[in-house]
Amino acid sequence: MSVPLLALSGVTKRFSGRARAIDAVSLEVIPGEVVGVVGPSGAGTSTLLRLAGALLRPDAGTVRLGGVPLDRAAARRFIGWAPEAPVFPPALTVSEVLSYLAQFHGATVARRALVGAALEIGGLEPVAGRRTGLLSRAWLHRLALAQAALGRRRVLLLDQTLSSLDAVARRTLAERLAALAARGMAIVIAAHDLAVLERVAMRVVVLHQGAVVRSGALATLVGERVLEIVLDQPPEHVPPGFRVTASGLETDLARGSVEAALAVCRAYRLAVRASRVREKSLEDLVLETWDAAPR
Amino acid sequence: MAEWQLVRRRVTRTRLGLWLVCVVAGAVALHSRGGAAVLPRLAVCAGMLGAVLGVAFGAGGEVDRAALALTLTHPTTPAAVALGRWLAAVTVGVAAAIAAVVIGAPLVAGVTPASALALLRAILGGGAAGGAAAGLALPGVWLGGNAVAGVLFIYIGLTSVLSPGELAALRAGLGWLPNVSTYAGLESAGLVPWLHVTAWSLGGIVMAALTLRRVHR
Numbered sequence: 001m002s003v004p005l006l007a008l009s010g011v012t013k014r015f016s017g018r019a020r021a022i023d024a025v026s027l028e029v030i031p032g033e034v035v036g037v038v039g040p041s042g043a044g045t046s047t048l049l050r051l052a053g054a055l056l057r058p059d060a061g062t063v064r065l066g067g068v069p070l071d072r073a074a075a076r077r078f079i080g081w082a083p084e085a086p087v088f089p090p091a092l093t094v095s096e097v098l099s100y101l102a103q104f105h106g107a108t109v110a111r112r113a114l115v116g117a118a119l120e121i122g123g124l125e126p127v128a129g130r131r132t133g134l135l136s137r138a139w140l141h142r143l144a145l146a147q148a149a150l151g152r153r154r155v156l157l158l159d160q161t162l163s164s165l166d167a168v169a170r171r172t173l174a175e176r177l178a179a180l181a182a183r184g185m186a187i188v189i190a191a192h193d194l195a196v197l198e199r200v201a202m203r204v205v206v207l208h209q210g211a212v213v214r215s216g217a218l219a220t221l222v223g224e225r226v227l228e229i230v231l232d233q234p235p236e237h238v239p240p241g242f243r244v245t246a247s248g249l250e251t252d253l254a255r256g257s258v259e260a261a262l263a264v265c266r267a268y269r270l271a272v273r274a275s276r277v278r279e280k281s282l283e284d285l286v287l288e289t290w291d292a293a294p295r
Numbered sequence: 296m297a298e299w300q301l302v303r304r305r306v307t308r309t310r311l312g313l314w315l316v317c318v319v320a321g322a323v324a325l326h327s328r329g330g331a332a333v334l335p336r337l338a339v340c341a342g343m344l345g346a347v348l349g350v351a352f353g354a355g356g357e358v359d360r361a362a363l364a365l366t367l368t369h370p371t372t373p374a375a376v377a378l379g380r381w382l383a384a385v386t387v388g389v390a391a392a393i394a395a396v397v398i399g400a401p402l403v404a405g406v407t408p409a410s411a412l413a414l415l416r417a418i419l420g421g422g423a424a425g426g427a428a429a430g431l432a433l434p435g436v437w438l439g440g441n442a443v444a445g446v447l448f449i450y451i452g453l454t455s456v457l458s459p460g461e462l463a464a465l466r467a468g469l470g471w472l473p474n475v476s477t478y479a480g481l482e483s484a485g486l487v488p489w490l491h492v493t494a495w496s497l498g499g500i501v502m503a504a505l506t507l508r509r510v511h512r
Contacts, residue, residue, distance in 0.1 A: 053368065073370075076370045077370045079368075080368070081368045083364070083365065086365065087361040087365065088358075088365070089301055089358070089359055090356075091301075092301065092304055096300065096304065099300070100300050101366065101369050104297065105369065151369075
């Protein structure tokens with residue numbers, strides 16, 4: 001087992017006059033690992049990332065980088081952060097912004113190499129000479145990713161960075177993130193677009209009201225099978241273990257077979273028109289968590 | 296000098312360049328008819344207004360202020376960023392002071408090429424006055440946005456055109472603030488104006504750094 005590069009232990013954060021935004025969360029990320037943090041709006045995903053990057057100070061618990069308690073100076077050097085709504089000086093071009101920020105990371109000679117590498121990571125070569133004030137949201141997110149990866153960063157914290165991209169850009173950036181992870185970088189991604197995480201994340205943490213409600217390897221969490229059943233008309237009574245969908249019902253096949261599930265439908269006199277088996281998605285997982293959580 | 300990059304590009308890409316031309320032209324037009332004695336006043340006026348413009352265009356915009364949050368996730372500190380932005384604004388002020396003196400000197404009666412030392416002293420005074428103006432403007436815009444820079448610009452402009460009687464009344468109330476009348480004496484190496492300028496420059500950088508740290512902690 002590798003030593004965690006980033007380790008949060010019992011981290012709690014409370015904002016004035018509100019319930020706990022983050023409640024005793026522990027999370028370890030090893031070098032080369034890509035971890036997805038998901039949850040409905042207000043679950044605390046952005047706050048968790050800010051705590052991990054020392055942009056917020058926890059009320060309780062510790063954050064460690066390479067086994068050492070994290071301070072702001074170390075975070076600035078080794079942890080890259082791409083915010084949910086990135087903002088850059090509007091009069092500067094993309095390469096000028098990267099060059100400006102690269103000055104904080106190295107000498108003049110190294111700066112050009114840093115900027116070149118960052119442009120490549122973000123796939124920003126086509127807009128390198130364009131002013132940031134004229135960039136679309138998707139390009140701003142790419143620039144946010146590029147600046148986060150500048151220098152000798154060992155951890156990347158990406159807050160919705162991949163969520164507003166088109167499918168092609170998403171695939172390209174997902175491949176680049178995988179390449180960064182292969183070089184030993186630890187990456188934590190908060191995303192509402194769960195399809196993105198299914199492409200890049202190795203492990204997923206589900207947050208609800210600031211607490212971790214599920215956590216594990218993506219393959220384990222979403223590998224279960226789901227039976228979708230299309231009904232001729234909406235069911236009057238929903239059998240236990242089934243969920244209502246737009247076209248009928250669905251149920252997990254973790255413990256039963258397709259035949260057994262269809263037999264339950266017949267027992268409830270439901271007119272089954274069609275059925276199919278699919279793998280559970282990350283979205284199913286988040287919705288299940290949401291449905292099961294107390295409110 | 297990382298921060299200078301931010302301001303340098305804006306001279307040609309935004310209205311900063313145009314504003315600087317207007318400031319220099321306005322200062323020369325206002326002060327060029329008073330003989331050689333007005334040269335320090337001309338440089339101070341241009342230097343202070345130029346520095347305030349440098350702050351407004353380099354640090355005071357809403358997007359620029361928001362972008363500071365991301366800048367501070369890189370290996371720098373609020374104090375370094377504040378010092379860099381102050382230096383960048385002062386550089387703009389010095390450029391305005393140089394332009395005003397170079398353009399204004401031939402128009403001022405009694406100034407000859409032999410007065411090179413007088414010109415240099417005037418530029419030095421203009422640059423120092425710009426430092427004080429930037430020291431006041433920088434924490435101001437980081438707290439209140441470019442409206443603060445606008446008020447400062449008008450204040451400095453007004454104090455440079457008031458009559459001696461009006462100035463005396465104003466100095467009684469606002470003499471502690473950076474103003475053209477106080478700093479016109481910088482060139483003659485008076486101690487009080489230099490202390491005034493130093494206090495506002497250093498105090499402004501410290502205040503700006505503290506403001507940045509508080510807003511983006």
